[in-house]
Amino acid sequence: MSSILVFCSVQDGRIKRSSLEAMSRAREVASEAGLSLSAAILGSESGNLSSEAMSYGAEQVFTVSNPVLDSHLNAPALSALESIIREASPRMMVAASTESVKDILGALAIRCDAAVLPDVATFEMSGNQVACQRPVMAAKKLASTSSAHPLVFVSVRSGSYEASRSPVSGTVTDVPFSFDDATLRQALREVVTTASDTVDLSEARVVVSAGRGVRDESGRALVQELADITGAAIGASRAVVETGLFPATAQIGQTGKVVSPDLYFAVGISGAVQHTAGMANSRIIVAINKDADAPIFDIATYGLVGDCFTILPLLNAALKEAKD
Amino acid sequence: MKFCVCIKQVPDVQAAVQTGRMVLNAYDASAVEEALVLNAENGDPVDLVLVGPSTATETIRKALAMGATDATHLVAEDGGEADSHSIAALLASHFEGHEYDVILTGKQSQDSDAGLAGAMLAERLSLPYATNAVGLAVEGNKLVVTRQGDSGQEIIALETPCLVTCSNDMNNPRIPALKGIMAAKRKQIATEHVAAPSARTAHSGTVDPPGREPGIKLEGEPEDIVADLVRRLDTEAGVL
Ligand SMILES: Cc1cc2nc3c(=O)[nH]c(=O)nc-3n(C[C@H](O)[C@H](O)[C@H](O)COP(=O)(O)OP(=O)(O)OC[C@H]3O[C@@H](n4cnc5c(N)ncnc54)[C@H](O)[C@@H]3O)c2cc1C
Ligand SMILES: Nc1ncnc2c1ncn2[C@@H]1O[C@H](COP(=O)(O)O)[C@@H](O)[C@H]1O
Numbered sequence: 001m002s003s004i005l006v007f008c009s010v011q012d013g014r015i016k017r018s019s020l021e022a023m024s025r026a027r028e029v030a031s032e033a034g035l036s037l038s039a040a041i042l043g044s045e046s047g048n049l050s051s052e053a054m055s056y057g058a059e060q061v062f063t064v065s066n067p068v069l070d071s072h073l074n075a076p077a078l079s080a081l082e083s084i085i086r087e088a089s090p091r092m093m094v095a096a097s098t099e100s101v102k103d104i105l106g107a108l109a110i111r112c113d114a115a116v117l118p119d120v121a122t123f124e125m126s127g128n129q130v131a132c133q134r135p136v137m138a139a140k141k142l143a144s145t146s147s148a149h150p151l152v153f154v155s156v157r158s159g160s161y162e163a164s165r166s167p168v169s170g171t172v173t174d175v176p177f178s179f180d181d182a183t184l185r186q187a188l189r190e191v192v193t194t195a196s197d198t199v200d201l202s203e204a205r206v207v208v209s210a211g212r213g214v215r216d217e218s219g220r221a222l223v224q225e226l227a228d229i230t231g232a233a234i235g236a237s238r239a240v241v242e243t244g245l246f247p248a249t250a251q252i253g254q255t256g257k258v259v260s261p262d263l264y265f266a267v268g269i270s271g272a273v274q275h276t277a278g279m280a281n282s283r284i285i286v287a288i289n290k291d292a293d294a295p296i297f298d299i300a301t302y303g304l305v306g307d308c309f310t311i312l313p314l315l316n317a318a319l320k321e322a323k324d
Numbered sequence: 325m326k327f328c329v330c331i332k333q334v335p336d337v338q339a340a341v342q343t344g345r346m347v348l349n350a351y352d353a354s355a356v357e358e359a360l361v362l363n364a365e366n367g368d369p370v371d372l373v374l375v376g377p378s379t380a381t382e383t384i385r386k387a388l389a390m391g392a393t394d395a396t397h398l399v400a401e402d403g404g405e406a407d408s409h410s411i412a413a414l415l416a417s418h419f420e421g422h423e424y425d426v427i428l429t430g431k432q433s434q435d436s437d438a439g440l441a442g443a444m445l446a447e448r449l450s451l452p453y454a455t456n457a458v459g460l461a462v463e464g465n466k467l468v469v470t471r472q473g474d475s476g477q478e479i480i481a482l483e484t485p486c487l488v489t490c491s492n493d494m495n496n497p498r499i500p501a502l503k504g505i506m507a508a509k510r511k512q513i514a515t516e517h518v519a520a521p522s523a524r525t526a527h528s529g530t531v532d533p534p535g536r537e538p539g540i541k542l543e544g545e546p547e548d549i550v551a552d553l554v555r556r557l558d559t560e561a562g563v564l
Contacts, residue, residue, distance in 0.1 A: 011474065072473060073480070074443075075452065099474045103455045106408065106443030115409070115524035118438050136436055138337045141530040143436075149524050185452035185483040189468075193476030200475070206563075238493070248458060248472055248493055254437065255351075255492055263563045273338060280536070284561045286553065292543065302556060303541040304549050314550040322554055322564060 003036040003060070004029060005090035007081065008053055009098050013045050015052050017203045018096035018158035025123070025161040026094040027057040033125040035091055038062065040084045042069040042077060050172045057166040062088055064177045072100045073188045076179050078107055083175050085112050090151070092130055094123075097155040097258070098202075105155055115149035123154050130154065138254050139277035158202040159260025159281060194247045201250065204233035206263045209252055209279070212239040213268015213289065213308055220245050222312040223267055229319045235259065235279075237269050253278035268308050271296025288312070325425035325462055325484065327359040328371040329392070330415055330445070333383035334435040348383045351430025353390075353497040355490040358460050359428055360391050360498075369393035371424070375414050375520075377401050381513065388508035389500035396514045407523040408436075412444035414518055419449055426467055427487040431456050442489035453487040454480050458494050 006023040009016045023039065030037045039058035041049050046063035053061050064080040081104070085093065095101045097119045109116045117123065120132035121142065131146040132154060201207065208227040214220060227234050236246035238253060252259055254274040264282035269275060271287070271294055279285070280299055287300035288308045297303040304311055331352040336345045359370040372387050372395040374380055384395045398414055400406065419427065427449075432439035439455075446453035458477065459470035467482045472491060482488070500508070540556075542549040558564045 009474075072478065074454070099456060099472065102439055103471075104443065106412070106440035107447035107453070109409070109440070110412070110444050110447040116438075116440055117525060118440055134437075135533065136530065137335070138434070138437075139533065140337070142533045143530045144528045145525050146528065147525045185486070186454070187481045189479045189481055191473070191476050191478050192470075241493070249476060251493070254434075255431075263557075263561075280533075284557070284563055285536075285539070286557070292541070297539070297541055299536050299539070300541075301537070301539045301561065302553055303539055304553060305541060305543045306546050306549065310546045311550060314546055315553070318550050318554045319564070322558065 001036050002091045003038045003088060005038045005040055005085070005088050005093045006058065007040045007093060007095040007101065008049065009096055009100060010041065010043055010045060010049060011200065015041070015049055016096060016098065016200070017163055018098065018156070020056055020163035021158065021161045022094050022096045022156040023053070023056045023058070024164045025156065027166060029123065029125055036060070038088055038090065040081060040088070042080050043067070044070055047172070054170040055165050055167045056163070057168055059168055059170045060088070061170055061172045063172060063174050065174060066177050066179065068179060071188055071191065072103070073186065074103050074107065075184050075186060078104050078111065079179055080177055081108055082111050083177055087173065087175050092151070093153045095153070095155050097157050101155055105153055109153055112151060114151040114153050115147040116153045117145055117147060118155050119157055120154055121157055121160050123156065135277065138273040139280060140273060157258050159258070194249070199233040201233045201235055201252070201257050202259055204259065205261050206230045206232035207235045207259050207261045207282070208232040208265045208267065209235035209237070209269060210240050210246060210267050211237040211269030212243070214240055214245065215268070216245070219268070219309065222308070222316065225316050226265065226312060226319070229316055229323065230263070232265070237275050266296050266300070267312070269296055270294050271299065325362070325467070326368055326423070327363060327426050327428060328373060328419070328422065328424045329355045329359055329387070330427065330429040330441070331356065331372050331374045331383065331387050332430070332433055333374065333376050333380040334433055337434050346380070346383065348386050349430050349434050350492045351432060351434065351490055353387070354492045354494045355428040355430055356387050356390055356392060357495045357497040358490060361495070362460060362462055371395065373398065373415065373418055375400055375411055375518070384513055385508045386500065388511050389504040390498055391504055394514070395511070396516065398518045399515055400518050400520045402520070405523050406520040407525045408438045408440035408444060409524045410520045410522065412441045412448060413521045415441070415445050416448035419445070425484040427451070429487070429489045431489040431491050442487060446487040449487070451485055451487045452482050453489070454482060455489040457488050457490050460488065460494070
């Protein structure tokens with residue numbers, strides 16, 4: 001029986017939630033289409049993570065456990081996934097739309113002769129087609145795109161589906177992998193992270209996001225305090241990242257990350273389409289902006305018109321009190 | 325180093341209403357800028373290639389006006405059906421006849437946000453590559469790329485020839501000066517007519533995304549609106 005293969009991204013020794021979301025949807029699609037569900041996991045932890053993939057419904061788990069795959073470098077990741085795809089010969093490969101996946105999807109499609117539906121909000125099988133809806137024009141429109149190609153890759157935006165368990169007892173196949181360093185022609189020299197990089201924005205339930213209105217260190221401290229009180233990850237607009245107040249990893253939007261938390265605070269953010277492209281699917285949006293006409297108010301659930309340097313100290317105190 | 329930048333003409337996504345105005349893809353503009361900066365001292369060429377209808381010439385002229393050296397226009401009149409696959413195939417045949425140290429593309433098209441053509445092209449040409457670059461530096465015959473990864477920035481040294489896809493977070497592209505605009509007008513653009521190879525994906529229209537429920541704007545004394553917000557977050561939204 002042909003399958004849907006889900007590529008599971010691993011971070012800090014666990015499968016990313018966005019991969020489990022994609023897997024949960026893939027499981028539904030597979031069962032409707034009469035396909036089986038399998039998973040691909042790379043890296044030295046892959047053996048330990050197989051049972052987690054099975055608890056989300058993977059009947060067969062393909063692993064490549066070479067430690068060269070523990071830090072992201074595209075050439076070895078491509079070879080490993082190519083080997084798994086040849087072994088599994090799936091109808092479809094589904095993955096979460098992370099930076100590491102975006103890095104390899106195009107090249108892998110050429111190597112495996114696949115079609116790609118990238119960064120989708122929904123996907124399904126209809127007849128012999130894989131069909132999806134994907135945001136285009138900075139998420140101002142949703143495009144319906146499909147492919148009848150025999151092998152289709154789909155990458156799914158985080159937060160598009162709920163992750164849900166459905167345990168099966170599956171099998172594990174460790175796929176042979178030999179990799180010649182001499183053919184790499186690339187070397188990972190260093191990974192530069194900041195303290196805030198340890199919280200995965202795309203998995204956070206609450207995000208506090210700062211814009212140019214946050215202005216300086218004292219504004220940053222207020223935003224940090226709000227994040228600490230609400231247990232939030234910190235996001236940022238491009239304009240404020242440019243000032244150096246927040247790291248580029250925090251950027252949310254068309255160039256940055258896509259988030260869809262339960263609660264999103266937009267502090268001093270105007271609401272340009274390139275920013276809202278990355279956060280408009282948040283469940284509750286709170287906007288704090290001193291300009292009553294700022295476009296962010298068009299999508300905010302609760303819009304507070306005022307100066308964030310006045311509002312945030314009051315809000316932080318009130319939230320602290322509400323918590324105690 | 326000898327650079328070639330793949331540039332695309334896209335609709336102006338920022339415009340509230342689409343008037344048919346077309347612009348240079350912002351990510352590609354950053355790629356052009358970076359190549360110009362890296363070659364400013366040595367005078368090596370920064371060439372361009374674009375696939376698109378004949379009306380896309382204006383976009384090529386804009387990138388030439390920034391200071392690029394030469395441009396090739398692969399004229400495909402009916403590009404409506406093309407996807408990243410077909411574009412990468414056309415670009416690959418172009419590069420089979422032209423040698424470069426570094427090929428740059430944007431990290432994605434601003435209109436389709438596909439983000440595929442760069443890595444597809446690299447694979448077709450068997451080049452080492454890196455995506456989502458926010459910084460580039462030349463080091464001997466290597467290109468050192470800082471890319472924005474999932475957590476933190478990854479610094480990768482690529483042997484040349486190679487391909488890199490560029491983020492607009494890399495730089496702020498220059499606005500062409502009058503001198504550049506005049507010089508670009510006089511430049512010969514090599515044109516070649518091509519037929520787009522068949523796409524692997526099909527498009528069947530777009531719809532507006534589901535709208536959000538209208539929200540509430542809280543105006544007044546800061547103390548009052550904050551108290552109101554906290555109450556609503558707790559009782560209405562249930563997120564506290
Ligand atoms: C191709 C492309 C991709 C892009 N990708 C992204 C992306 O991924 N993410 C992104 O964010 N942007 C992106 N942008 C940039 C985007 O267009 C905007 O320029 C950016 O989002 C603006 O950030 P901002 O809202 O913080 O700044 P501004 O637009 O300058 O807004 C600042 C806001 O703060 C308010 N303010 C000022 N002082 C205060 C105060 N004391 N209290 C309360 N409010 C105050 C102002 O009223 C204003 O509304 C992209 C642009 C392009 C062209
Ligand atoms: N028609 C085109 N002509 C030249 N380059 C293109 C074209 N389409 C895409 N590209 C390049 O490929 C990048 C990514 O494209 P995409 O896969 O469409 O997101 C763009 O930023 C361009 O550098």
